[in-house]
Amino acid sequence: xxxxxxxxxxxxxxxxxxxxxxxxxxxxxxxxxxxxxxxxxxxxxxxxxxxxxxxxxxxxxxxxxxxxxxxxxxxxxxxxxxxxxxxxxxxxxxxxxxxxxxxxxxxxxxxxxxxxxxxxxxxxxxxxxxxxxxxxxxxxxxxxxxxxxxxxxxxxxxxxxxxxxxxxxxxxxxxxxxxxxxxxxxxxxxxxxxxxxxxxxxxxxxxxxxxxxxxxxxxxxxxxxxxxxxxxxxxxxxxxxxxxxxxxxxxxxxxxxxxxxxxxxxxxxxxxxxxxxxxxxxxxxxxxxxxxxxxxxxxxxxxxxxxxxxxxxxxxxxxxxxxxxxxxxxxxxxxxxxxxxxxxxxxxxxxxxxxxxxxxxxxxxxxxxxxxxxxxxxxx
Numbered sequence: 001x002x003x004x005x006x007x008x009x010x011x012x013x014x015x016x017x018x019x020x021x022x023x024x025x026x027x028x029x030x031x032x033x034x035x036x037x038x039x040x041x042x043x044x045x046x047x048x049x050x051x052x053x054x055x056x057x058x059x060x061x062x063x064x065x066x067x068x069x070x071x072x073x074x075x076x077x078x079x080x081x082x083x084x085x086x087x088x089x090x091x092x093x094x095x096x097x098x099x100x101x102x103x104x105x106x107x108x109x110x111x112x113x114x115x116x117x118x119x120x121x122x123x124x125x126x127x128x129x130x131x132x133x134x135x136x137x138x139x140x141x142x143x144x145x146x147x148x149x150x151x152x153x154x155x156x157x158x159x160x161x162x163x164x165x166x167x168x169x170x171x172x173x174x175x176x177x178x179x180x181x182x183x184x185x186x187x188x189x190x191x192x193x194x195x196x197x198x199x200x201x202x203x204x205x206x207x208x209x210x211x212x213x214x215x216x217x218x219x220x221x222x223x224x225x226x227x228x229x230x231x232x233x234x235x236x237x238x239x240x241x242x243x244x245x246x247x248x249x250x251x252x253x254x255x256x257x258x259x260x261x262x263x264x265x266x267x268x269x270x271x272x273x274x275x276x277x278x279x280x281x282x283x284x285x286x287x288x289x290x291x292x293x294x295x296x297x298x299x300x301x302x303x304x305x306x307x308x309x310x311x312x313x314x315x316x317x318x319x320x321x322x323x324x325x326x327x328x329x330x331x332x333x334x335x336x337x338x339x340x341x342x343x344x345x346x347x348x349x350x351x352x353x354x355x356x357x358x359x360x361x362x363x364x365x366x367x368x369x370x371x372x373x374x375x376x377x378x379x380x
Contacts, residue, residue, distance in 0.1 A: 027309060060328035062107055066277070089248070150184070153177070174203065194231070197265070210271060274300070
């Protein structure tokens with residue numbers, strides 16, 4: 001048996017079509033639990049139901065945001081459709097003291113950090129810059145510049161070491177997670193973050209959601225080797241996990257974060273998943289990928305496999321699933337109503353909070369802007 005065949009065997013047997021890449025998997029697309037020699041989870045029935053609820057709710061809220069953009073209520077939206085397990089699994093793996101640095105697509109992680117889901121919609125509606133408190137929620141602001149957040153995260157992790165917050169106590173020692181996509185691995189910022197993280201033994205997990213496309217560029221045009229193997233060149237371990245398996249994603253991320261907080265340095269986690277929709281609402285994926293590919297990934301849907309697990313183990317019934325769906329719809333409707341009721345901000349507020357104690361230059365610019373803005377009053 002080849003290495004790939006052994007991996008497939010661990011994932012529940014052979015399948016038709018090309019072989020899957022080797023990765024850590026604890027839950028097959030058919031909803032079967034499988035074991036792995038290095039990773040495991042021990043969730044209660046309530047916790048498993050909670051993970052399913054997270055996945056469904058996150059997807060519904062994301063779909064509502066996409067609909068709002070299509071109706072002209074948001075300027076743009078970056079959907080997470082298909083990547084729910086990668087985000088919920090890693091988001092729930094974070095301990096309360098850990099710090100996360102997202103891109104602009106981590107709506108599922110944001111949800112897991114107990115941030116009001118209206119916050120990113122204010123950003124994409126253009127009425128604020130995000131609005132949540134990064135320190136209170138241990139979740140940094142969204143970063144639009146591709147890969148820049150990995151340097152921010154690495155610097156933060158280096159500061160954790162300087163503050164003496166690395167140790168064996170899982171309840172007090174801190175770790176950092178930096179999210180980015182497969183396309184970002186081609187950016188200099190990401191590779192520089194790898195170097196700094198490695199040589200300073202920073203307590204950081206680099207979490208790559210490999211959704212197979214950097215906008216329109218497929219993975220084979222980005223790398224000659226699996227992404228997780230790049231970590232070896234920088235001197236720290238890399239591992240690939242089934243990014244559509246919420247259980248495996250949780251197990252791998254929790255282990256990597258705990259290794260980091262215990263002083264064992266960085267890990268690169270490649271969550272092998274798929275972006276089911278467009279890169280953003282300004283993108284048309286039908287121009288660069290075929291329908292059969294999307295259909296093949298639909299069979300690996302993270303929510304469907306979790307539901308199959310709950311059904312097979314008798315953990316949930318139709319009443320539970322119906323209640324989850326209904327509650328998700330209620331939350332989505334409430335989100336829509338709140339977005340539509342958002343007031344337009346006073347344009348002068350753009351000068352607020354630029355400096356914590358103010359600035360004469362900013363005060364001058366504010367006054368000049370106020371005069372300019374007032375000159376339009378009464379005009380048509």
